[in-house]
Amino acid sequence: MSERVEINDASLLKKRFEGRWINAKKYARGNNLQETALARVLNGVTNGKNSTKEGQTRKVFCCLKRDGIYIGPLPWEMKQEREVA
Numbered sequence: 001m002s003e004r005v006e007i008n009d010a011s012l013l014k015k016r017f018e019g020r021w022i023n024a025k026k027y028a029r030g031n032n033l034q035e036t037a038l039a040r041v042l043n044g045v046t047n048g049k050n051s052t053k054e055g056q057t058r059k060v061f062c063c064l065k066r067d068g069i070y071i072g073p074l075p076w077e078m079k080q081e082r083e084v085a
Helices: 007-020 024-030 035-042 056-066 075-084
Strands: none
Touching: 007 035, 024 035, 035 056
16 A cells, blocks of 8 residues: 655645645646546645556656646655665
8 A cells, every 4th residue: 555645745735736726626637637646646645656556646746746736856756866875
């Protein structure tokens, strides 16, 4: 199973998302994403590190970063940096 994101990070991400977009369904359709993958990211259920759903979680994170909702390095980039160090 996937790790649960810290509640502060997930709630902050959800607040930033809700402050910019009308609803998750329209955002998902507009960016060609699965609605369930977007909901799981916004609720903190998945974090993009160990997901196996054909990269849908990573697509969600990339779209959120591109649109300025997610700030900072992507979760799997942080994991790679730790492995190198």
